């Protein structure tokens with residue numbers, strides 16, 4: 001099963017490689033990993049998407065907790081939460097879909113952030129599923145380049161990590 | 162007062178009450194050596210190879226419980242130490258390793274003797290640090306010792322660039338306490354879990370205690386003894402736990418696992434309640450997990466939550482220090498009425514009668530088991546025994562009946578050949594009044610021989626018991642059993658004359674070829690209080706370690722000495738007990 005794990009860790013050089021190293025060292029699966037500073041500049045927040053059995057997930061959480069620089073770990077999947085991913089994609093304006101770009105933008109509620117004579121650059125945010133669906137709407141040949149941030153997430157309401 | 166980084170570092174080590182540092186100099190640490198030379202509180206042990214420094218500090222830490230300290234230079238200095246660091250990591254030994262690094266501006270430039278020390282050691286340390294500024298030194302050292310010695314202990318590396326050791330700053334007070342928001346090792350176990358465990362224990366009909374290295378490291382031996390005697394349960398110990406409960410006691414079933422006793426493994430197999438105390442269900446313990454303890458419920462006591470339910474799912478997990486949890490269990494169970502387990506004990510006594518450690522003597526060759534038995538006799542069971550890795554290690558574990566924790570020192574987790582000799586040197590430095598024996602093999606001893614030189618320089622008289630079978634015996638045994646006797650590279654041709662070798666290092670050497678010479682030689686060796694003596698004992702090259710659970714086997718699938726087929730007692734109706 002797919003899990004979204006939030007990790008709060010000391011904003012220190014080397015902390016990221018410790019987490020990444022842990023996943024390869026123990027053979028844990030990693031689908032995506034995002035990291036950035038939090039409102040407290042001494043802390044970073046990482047969101048990891050992984051999958052595995054309950055036993056494996058239990059180990060992932062425990063092993064993450066064991067890292068000295070990790071302050072808190074929480075499996076968002078088990079809680080009411082919001083998850084988002086951001087996509088930037090360059091679409092050829094000469095393609096069929098390129099011609100209908102305005103329509104797709106409306107359907108997916110996304111934005112055209114740059115236009116040149118040959119290329120539209122589009123920004124989409126939402127659940128990963130939505131981003132997949134957006135990309136599926138194009139003929140692969142018309143997609144010139146994409147970059148995805150990977151999932152980030154946060155629990156809903158009053159509950160904190 | 163202004164001090165340079167090296168002086169600050171040494172000052173911090175003094176504040177941590179470090180008495181011995183095992184190390185080897187080089188360009189990146191010369192300022193540190195200069196500062197070491199200027200003081201006399203810390204004794205530096207100049208090893209002959211950085212791996213020897215790490216094992217030496219490790220043996221020191223295992224013998225007296227204090228953190229071992231290592232100092233090595235950048236590049237090859239730290240890479241040479243890695244095997245020793247990994248060895249300590251696998252067995253949760255508190256150590257602080259200081260490695261020099263190239264000057265900060267050169268980091269990343271492929272400078273002379275530059276390696277990414279924190280990168281290389283990351284997966285085999287509890288934590289590591291790269292110091293970036295002189296102002297970080299004191300806090301980093303404080304944190305390093307704190308992390309190394311608390312919770313589940315382990316090695317911590319501090320990598321310090323050379324320019325920082327010569328920079329100067331106004332010294333600040335060394336911090337006396339430390340608070341880390343990201344590191345709070347769990348200490349107090351949950352009362353609810355303790356109560357549940359006590360309930361389950363009181364109601365079990367076929368209980369067994371399975372104690373590991375966590376009882377040694379956690380200094381829980383006293384509580385373990387009290388608890389075990391109070392409840393009257395059988396107890397088995399892992400290779401790492403030997404001695405934490407006296408092996409000569411009648412409740413002790415000896416070691417369990419791949420080369421464990423028949424009674425220990427059969428009791429695990431038949432138990433309805435296994436209490437793991439500071440042990441981690443390692444694969445050498447469990448054998449085939451599918452066949453492991455088919456009728457048992459598990460209570461798992463460990464300070465490291467990640468050990469719980471990693472290999473075997475615990476019914477009652479208890480996260481906490483072995484010492485405190487055992488004390489809590491004693492309090493909880495004092496007035497509890499327990500099930501009558503006399504039938505369980507009589508079944509165990511039946512298994513004991515199999516006498517699985519019996520071996521046949523044959524004339525003309527010395528049996529390795531006899532050597533260990535005689536070592537036990539001559540040292541009255543009181544020596545600190547270190548070992549290398551191989552058959553000799555298993556025989557030492559099986560036939561020297563350890564009655565005290567920290568008496569048995571070996572590389573259990575990583576299985577590092579070469580560990581024994583430097584570890585013995587470290588143990589002797591930590592415990593100068595104790596007899597220290599290093600049980601080793603003709604293969605292993607050659608991996609760290611150079612430390613004989615260090616041992617002369619610092620007068621650390623240990624007795625080396627070399628079980629010389631002319632083979633990488635453990636490899637040979639596997640090839641005999643599982644590779645149709647194709648002995649690929651397990652025969653050691655061209656062994657040195659160990660007696661001359663010992664003598665050339667300034668020690669005493671004695672070769673023993675006949676059994677009647679064995680005891681006098683051992684007595685002579687231990688009479689030489691101030692000298693390291695190398696006993697080169699020619700042992701039966703064809704001897705194998707029994708009992709043995711072959712790969713894929715469960716605890717009831719043991720090969721016993723002198724019997725061709727597997728002894729499987731799986732049909733025993735345990736529920737009848």
Ligand SMILES: Cc1ncc(C[n+]2csc(CCOP(=O)(O)OP(=O)(O)O)c2C)c(N)n1
Nearest residue numbers: 551552553578602603604605632633634635
């Ligand atoms: C550094 C290292 N390399 C290889 C091994 C694999 N290994 C385990 S036991 C063994 C043989 C040890 O031979 P010896 O020291 O003579 O002991 P014996 O088994 O003969 O008693 C080997 C090669 C190891 N444990 N450590």
Ligand SMILES: [Mg+2]
Nearest residue numbers: 602603632634
């Ligand atoms: Mg050998």
